[in-house]
Amino acid sequence: MGTLSYKDFKLNKVFDFGYMNLSEQEIIDFALFIDPLDFHTNKEIAEKGIFGGLITSGPHLFFLFYKNHYVPLFKDTIIAGLEVNNWKFLKPVYANMKVFCKVTIASMKPNKEKNRVAVKWHFDFTNEKGEHFQMLDMTVLHKMKEEKKKIKK
Amino acid sequence: MGTLSYKDFKLNKVFDFGYMNLSEQEIIDFALFIDPLDFHTNKEIAEKGIFGGLITSGPHLFFLFYKNHYVPLFKDTIIAGLEVNNWKFLKPVYANMKVFCKVTIASMKPNKEKNRVAVKWHFDFTNEKGEHFQMLDMTVLHKMKEEKKKIKK
Numbered sequence: 001m002g003t004l005s006y007k008d009f010k011l012n013k014v015f016d017f018g019y020m021n022l023s024e025q026e027i028i029d030f031a032l033f034i035d036p037l038d039f040h041t042n043k044e045i046a047e048k049g050i051f052g053g054l055i056t057s058g059p060h061l062f063f064l065f066y067k068n069h070y071v072p073l074f075k076d077t078i079i080a081g082l083e084v085n086n087w088k089f090l091k092p093v094y095a096n097m098k099v100f101c102k103v104t105i106a107s108m109k110p111n112k113e114k115n116r117v118a119v120k121w122h123f124d125f126t127n128e129k130g131e132h133f134q135m136l137d138m139t140v141l142h143k144m145k146e147e148k149k150k151i152k153k
Numbered sequence: 154m155g156t157l158s159y160k161d162f163k164l165n166k167v168f169d170f171g172y173m174n175l176s177e178q179e180i181i182d183f184a185l186f187i188d189p190l191d192f193h194t195n196k197e198i199a200e201k202g203i204f205g206g207l208i209t210s211g212p213h214l215f216f217l218f219y220k221n222h223y224v225p226l227f228k229d230t231i232i233a234g235l236e237v238n239n240w241k242f243l244k245p246v247y248a249n250m251k252v253f254c255k256v257t258i259a260s261m262k263p264n265k266e267k268n269r270v271a272v273k274w275h276f277d278f279t280n281e282k283g284e285h286f287q288m289l290d291m292t293v294l295h296k297m298k299e300e301k302k303k304i305k306k
Contacts, residue, residue, distance in 0.1 A: 033186060034216040037228055050232065058234045059212075063187040075190055079203065080242065081211045084289075087237035136237075 003076040006144045009119060011108055017069040017101040024054055024095040031057045056093040061125050061134050065101040070121075079141040082118060087136040091127075099133060100126050106137060115144045156229040159297045162272060164261055170222040170254040177207055177248040184210045209246040214278050214287050218254040223274075232294040235271060240289040244280075252286060253279045259290060268297045 022030075024043065031040030035057035038045040046054040093099060107120040118141050125134040175183075177196065184193030188210035191198040199207040246252060259275040271294050278287040 034220055036220060036224060037231060059216075063212075067187055067189060071189060078190060080245075082242060084240035085238050087240075089234050089236065092233075 004073050005077060005146065006117060006142065009105060009108060009117065009142070011105055013105045015069075015073070015103045017065050017103060019098045019100045020064055020068070021096050021098050022056055022060065022064070022093070027054055027056050027060065027095055030060045030063075035059060051092050051094075053094050056095075058087075058089040058134065061093060061099060061101075062087070062123065062136055064099075065103075065123070065125075069101070070103065074140075074142070076146075077142040079116060079143060082139040082141055084139075085137045087134075088132075089134055091131065091133045093133050098128055100128070102126075110144060112144065117142050117144050157226050158230060158299065159270060159295065162258060162261060162270065162295070164258055166258045168222075168226070168256045170218050170256060172251045172253045173217055173221070174249050174251050175209055175213065175217070175246070180207055180209050180213065180248055183213045183216075188212060204245050204247075206247050209248075211240075211242040211287065214246060214252055214254075215240070215276065215289055217252075218256075218276070218278075222254070223256065227293075227295070229299075230295040232269060232296060235292040235294055237292075238290045240287070241285075242287055244284065244286045246286050251281055253281070255279075263297060265297065270295050270297050 028041050028043075031037065037057075039049050039051055039055055040046075040057045043054050046052075102124050104122045104124070105119060106122040107118075109118040111117065118139055120137055120139045123134075123136045123138065124132065126132055181194050181196075184190065190210075192202050192204055192208055193199075193210045196207050199205075255277050257275045257277070258272060260271075260273040262271040264270065271292055273290055273292045276287075276289045276291065277285065279285055
């Protein structure tokens with residue numbers, strides 16, 4: 001599937017991003033890059049802590065699906081990120097757990113004059129039973145239509 | 154300054170994280186890792202786009218100060234992240250711009266029985282004139298006191 005355009009945006013439309021899981025090494029590498037807390041980066045310390053094992057950095061789940069699914073689908077329409085709200089970290093995610101992600105268009109505020117639309121994307125991250133690991137609302141400014149390319153003389 | 158503890162937490166207390174700036178290469182490397190949009194990763198395309206140049210991925214600013222200032226100061230007290238709200242991307246950040254960061258304790262909900270406190274940290278990211286590039290509220294569960302280590306016989 002290639003990049004989508006504004007005609008694919010509909011209120012309450014759900015995009016199913018399937019599932020992914022993370023190895024211990026992927027959890028550690030991501031956390032060393034932006035969230036270097038011991039319970040994300042050090043297996044031995046994590047096993048003695050309240051979670052009883054290495055857990056994924058909260059932001060890792062979102063960025064995993066954002067980078068691998070959202071960006072490839074929507075990148076040609078994105079003007080800029082506007083805001084993030086209600087990002088809730090509800091359950092720990094351990095290595096090799098299946099995490100499912102679905103994204104719903106929760107609101108759309110078009111500005112036809114400027115050829116722009118502010119879309120609120122609601123992300124749900126769940127386990128196989130549908131219990132939430134995490135959720136988040138991301139509002140992004142998109143192009144409504146591709147502007148016509150200037151024709152070179 | 155070493156890691157702080159709960160006795161350093163006071164409502165409305167402000168922590169000044171100073172300023173940082175990002176090179177073009179740092180902007181590109183971060184974006185390739187989690188936010189690979191052309192206007193963060195490709196100078197030539199970015200220069201032709203609406204921002205007129207390469208701009209920093211929104212999350213980059215937060216994670217820069219979080220990793221380099223917040224984590225070193227508070228890591229020994231952190232139990233888990235709870236939520237992120239009101240993360241607003243207000244102005245683009247270009248390479249070599251000074252970004253100042255101050256963090257304020259916006260609320261504290263202690264649970265003495267469980268020896269825990271939920272702290273809402275309000276982050277302000279501004280330029281030299283005090284204009285906001287970005288802001289965010291992050292709620293984190295912290296230990297109130299270090300638990301006594303078990304004494305080995």
